[in-house]
Amino acid sequence: MTTSSSERGVSLGMPELPAPAYPDDVRTRLETDAREIIDRYPDSRSALLPLLHLVQSEEGHVTRTGMQFCADVLRLTTAEVTAVATFYTMYRRRPSGDYQVGVCTNTLCAVMGGDAIFESLQEHLGVGNGGTTEDGKVTLEHIECNAACDFAPVVMVNWEFFDNQTPASAKRLVDDLIEGRPVEPTRGAPLCTFKETARILAGFPDERPGAVEASGGAGPASLVGLRLARGEAAPARVVHPRDGGPHDTAVHHPSPTEHLSSHDAPQDTSASDPAHPAGPTAEEGE
Numbered sequence: 167m168t169t170s171s172s173e174r175g176v177s178l179g180m181p182e183l184p185a186p187a188y189p190d191d192v193r194t195r196l197e198t199d200a201r202e203i204i205d206r207y208p209d210s211r212s213a214l215l216p217l218l219h220l221v222q223s224e225e226g227h228v229t230r231t232g233m234q235f236c237a238d239v240l241r242l243t244t245a246e247v248t249a250v251a252t253f254y255t256m257y258r259r260r261p262s263g264d265y266q267v268g269v270c271t272n273t274l275c276a277v278m279g280g281d282a283i284f285e286s287l288q289e290h291l292g293v294g295n296g297g298t299t300e301d302g303k304v305t306l307e308h309i310e311c312n313a314a315c316d317f318a319p320v321v322m323v324n325w326e327f328f329d330n331q332t333p334a335s336a337k338r339l340v341d342d343l344i345e346g347r348p349v350e351p352t353r354g355a356p357l358c359t360f361k362e363t364a365r366i367l368a369g370f371p372d373e374r375p376g377a378v379e380a381s382g383g384a385g386p387a388s389l390v391g392l393r394l395a396r397g398e399a400a401p402a403r404v405v406h407p408r409d410g411g412p413h414d415t416a417v418h419h420p421s422p423t424e425h426l427s428s429h430d431a432p433q434d435t436s437a438s439d440p441a442h443p444a445g446p447t448a449e450e451g452e
Contacts (some may be wrong), residue, residue: 169222183232185244193235196220203369210240214250216368218257223364227258231306251284256367263298263360268309268322269336277313279332280319284308291340303344316387319351326351329385353385353444 188196199220204213214236221232233247238246251257267286269275287306288313293298298305314320317329328339329352342349349357356375358366366372 219368224300263305272311275319278318
């Protein structure tokens, strides 16, 4: 005896219709941008990642229409494009907010308060991981390490850093975003919308006045080891959560030969201790 697909709870459904095309004016504009991107690469296929950012900048997420467009201009199959778009978490597969608020919940940020921040934001915003507020302003998600462990716990908004956060400061941050109040990252370029960020990631210049000059590099905490290695004794800088940014704090000034903690102190090795030379204790074969 056999059972039908309906009796087994399996729905075959109708085949999915082809993705709708972009309006002619939008497609013409995107094709111009796409050609500029493709021309940067000796193999057009290599342009797929920035092209996905380009179509994401159009609608705020990567739609079936966007993937079809990428496939058309690169002469790929939609399956090949979909495989890439679904592999990387930086490409959104559904509508999301103007501001992607990511809370690092990797080990160091988590134990320093990242888990508490994420839980408090879920309750405060009334959304879960990947959820978007009803006004379409904020999408909340937990993110993997963003190489800012020396500023833990870290929150990122559209990939800009907000360092040394607490549950209270993070809630003020999202409230400011929702209410449209100015928000300044702890370091890096001024904040822009997710669509604007996607276009920058596609490789187009950030044309906002002063944005490039403000981008900066590593924060002071990241450079402590480098300063010690050079024998420099610059005063430390302390970043406080969202109270106007980093400012100098009077701290102990180490000498070039002094280390900040026992973890930085040189250890006795065979090179520094003649009484314990390096090398095997016996000749090979003995």
